[in-house]
Amino acid sequence: MENGFTGRVASVGTSQYTAPVAHDTVVVVSDAHLGPASEAATAAFLRFLDAVPDLGRHLVINGDLFEFWFEYATVIPRHAFPVLAALERVRRAGVALTLTGGNHDRWGGAFWRMELGAAFHPAGTSLTLAGRRALVLHGDGVAEQRRSARLLHAVTRWAPTATLFRWLHPDVGIRLVGLLSGALAADTRDPAAIERAAGAQAAWAQAFLAAHPDVDLLVLGHTHRPALEAAGAARWYLNPGAWFDGGCHAVVTADGPELRKFG
Numbered sequence: 001m002e003n004g005f006t007g008r009v010a011s012v013g014t015s016q017y018t019a020p021v022a023h024d025t026v027v028v029v030s031d032a033h034l035g036p037a038s039e040a041a042t043a044a045f046l047r048f049l050d051a052v053p054d055l056g057r058h059l060v061i062n063g064d065l066f067e068f069w070f071e072y073a074t075v076i077p078r079h080a081f082p083v084l085a086a087l088e089r090v091r092r093a094g095v096a097l098t099l100t101g102g103n104h105d106r107w108g109g110a111f112w113r114m115e116l117g118a119a120f121h122p123a124g125t126s127l128t129l130a131g132r133r134a135l136v137l138h139g140d141g142v143a144e145q146r147r148s149a150r151l152l153h154a155v156t157r158w159a160p161t162a163t164l165f166r167w168l169h170p171d172v173g174i175r176l177v178g179l180l181s182g183a184l185a186a187d188t189r190d191p192a193a194i195e196r197a198a199g200a201q202a203a204w205a206q207a208f209l210a211a212h213p214d215v216d217l218l219v220l221g222h223t224h225r226p227a228l229e230a231a232g233a234a235r236w237y238l239n240p241g242a243w244f245d246g247g248c249h250a251v252v253t254a255d256g257p258e259l260r261k262f263g
Contacts, residue, residue, distance in 0.1 A: 026129045026252040027056035030138070030221030032243035033104065035067035036079045036178075041244045048247065048262045049086040053093035056251060060129070062221045062240070063102025063138030068177045070162075071109045075170055084116065091117050100124050102222065103140040106156050107165075130252045132216040132234075139222035139239070143200035198225035198239075205229070205237035217257065226250075226259050 034042050052059050066080060076084070091097050097118035101108055112120035119125075124137035141157070155161055165173055201223050209218055209231040218237045226241030226248050238257045241248030247262030 021054065021056055022130075022253060023057050024130045024254065025056040026058040026060060027052055027249060028060045028062060028129075028219060028238070028240045028252060028257075029243050029249040030062040030240050031064045031102070031224055032061075033064055033067045034080075034083055038067070038244065042079075042083065044247060044263070045243060046082060046086050048243075048249070049083075049090055051262070052090050053095050056095065058096040058098065058129070059090060060127070060136060060219070061097075061099045062136055062219055063100050063106075063140075064104045064221065065099065065102075066105045068174060069105035070107045070165065070170075070173065070177075071111050072166070072170060076111070077170070077174060087118070088116055098125070098127065098136075100136055100138055102138040103156050107162050129217060129219075130254050132252070133214060134217040134219055134252075135212075135215050136219040139201060139220035142220065142222075143197065143204045194224065198223040198227065201239070202227055202229060202237065206231055209235060209237060217252070228257055228259050 029048075032041065032045055034045060065083070066077070069077065069080065087097060097112075097116060099108070099112060099118055099120045101120070101122035101124075106122050108120045108122060112118040121136075124135070127134045127136055129136075168176070201220060205218050205220060206229065209215060216235050218231075220237070220239050221242075223239065224242035224245060225239065227237060227239040228250075229237045231237055234256065236257055238250055238252075240250035240259065243249065249260055249262060251258050251260055
């Protein structure tokens with residue numbers, strides 16, 4: 001046990017991404033929460049994206065890439081442009097891109113496929129990762145401990161919410177979300193609450209894997225706590241942790257998943 005999670009952990013930097021990687025190696029990252037107030041995190045994430053083609057052949061971003069994302073018909077949030085441009089470079093390097101929606105950026109759509117050649121799944125998806133049958137979910141709504149989190153989960157999944165939000169001017173809508181996000185996330189600074197949420201999620205994951213023997217790898221995010229727990233022979237629950245917490249991510253190979261940090 002180390003820092004609240006179990007499993008193999010490596011600390012890596014760009015200089016180590018030099019050896020050829022297997023064609024089925026997968027990079028998994030979650031909860032970067034990039035936005036106007038996270039310039040340092042964005043800069044680090046851009047360096048990470050530059051390294052991805054030397055690390056894996058498939059990049060899975062499991063929700064909350066941005067602090068907020070909404071797919072308008074004709075505009076994109078300007079703060080997202082550098083990351084989107086970097087993702088296009090990753091795709092042009094031959095890396096497959098898969099994104100799932102999180103409670104902060106579930107309102108995506110055809111933009112990802114048409115502009116970036118990426119697959120986008122607002123509610124999670126089943127994938128084959130390094131030859132393993134995987135279920136990838138962001139994790140919000142699975143085992144929420146906080147009232148604000150349950151509220152945010154319900155609001156983002158309520159179909160009329162996106163329709164109503166679209167009527168707001170982007171400048172107004174994005175500013176409104178920034179104000180609400182700060183209020184709703186106020187209690188996420190409580191370490192005890194976060195640990196309870198991570199424990200509840202891990203218990204849910206183990207129960208899910210016990211009930212679904214056809215799933216080899218369950219990938220979750222959302223709690224901002226890295227986890228790698230065995231659930232039998234060659235079966236795991238994986239949470240890569242929050243990117244903003246020291247570059248947390250994971251790599252999945254034929255040998256199994258591994259927790260890493262970038263920097």
